[in-house]
Amino acid sequence: MDVAAWVRAGAAVLEQERDRLNRLDADIGDGDHGANMTRGFKAAAERVASGAPAADALRTVGMTLLSTVGGAAGPLYGSFFIGLAGGLRDVSDADADVWATALEAATAAVQRRGKAEPGDKTMVDALVPARDALRGAAAGASLQEALQAAADAAQKGAEATVPLLARKGRASYLGERSIGHQDPGATSTALLLQALAATADEQ
């Protein structure tokens, strides 16, 4: 898995979906999630070289997001990538099982930082089903198939945030008015995991 290729793909899809993410965020937040994520991933794509060891590259991505995204998404996605890096350290040929472990570590890191549980209408609602799908598929599937299962689960998880009442972040200030909108953080998580699966497919 070439992390640089994933980050470039992620930056491209975030740029493409920038306005939609901004609009989702405007519905229940302050309307800049697409802009902030695009800025962070562009910077990360510039700093990560193709062929670097996965753990080093993921850590660089995490530190870059931490210093360029701002808002809540910066520390959360920073923790996510630094958590992934921890799971892939000292692994030269990561298979589905290794990625499942890494995604477990990354999900735990996000939950430690943001203190959100499934059902709070946050990126955790995409991450947790993706983590579970990847673990479930890891035993019998190729890396690409397992990552695709994770991406599909994240997408379903993001869509399932629509009827939820937000309990974390700015959206929680809306109370009942947060119901009926898809969470922008869960949406960007699903986009990034989709980019990961597509990158694995090309390699």
Added chain:
Amino acid sequence: MKKLINDPEAVVSEALEGIAAAHPDTLRVSFDPAYIARADGPVRGKVGILSGGGSGHEPLHGGFVGRGMLDVACPGAVFTSPTPDQMLAATQAVDGGAGVLHIVKNYTGDVMNFETAAELAETEVVSVLVDDDVAVQDSTYTAGRRGVGATVLVEKIAGAAAEAGRPLAEVAALARRVDENARSMGMALTSCTVPHVGTPTFELAEDEMEIGIGIHGEPGRERVELEPADKIVDRLLEPILSDLPFSSGDRVLAFVNGMGGTPLIELYIVYRRVAQVLGERGLKIERNLVGNFITSLEMAGTSITLLKLDDELVQLWDAPVDTTALRWGV
């Protein structure tokens, strides 16, 4: 979008260049990572006072850097928390050997970024959260109350205490006391447009207003039909007064703040009613502040903050302050 800018992506950096050009004698501006520091800092033996948050709330926080208030301010992108690398560099820049106080407005992003910075800092750091907005129900099911108008009062009073040579634990305790004794609520007549987004954060019809608005255009308690100023003030004051609660005989500081797009003449109409109502309730306004101090870009609207005073808080409020936005006693 109609704004006096060159490039939506360069708004914060170009404003910083302007601040550096305007105040070279009193402020030192770092561009990467971005912070605005006292030119004469760090002050040896003094607790450093650091605050920060998204840009777009000017003069908060950079306008409050100077003797008697903040040692350094970290501006984030517009309405976006600054990042841990900025906070770390700023903490180091104002460390005079007596530790550094981080004043953090209670927003999820700010809290997480400041937490990360405090974990990484080698200096002794104590963080104080400001959460004075009564428009948000204080519940375990939300991110908690937002930090709004009381931030200005916390920064002034903590800054005065640090300037007087008080140790970090006492400065932090005073900052918490101000937060615990202050309550605020705001309202918007119009929305605002984040430059790098380009479209208004929310829509308000010509005859509507949003009560309980946050300083980033987050929706508040309710959207209602526009009313005369006196009725709006009554709507804002009622939840503030009943929350602490403030009662007859209390000494208070009354702070009428503009959201950025409301002229001072209207803010004084607001203050007029605040003084009437507090007088009727038997509260004694011992100090006041009227003007645009914690804004939401070009949003029209106001927020009201009341702080319950005691002799020590009055003395610290009156202490000399020399910043671009607040200046007295110098």
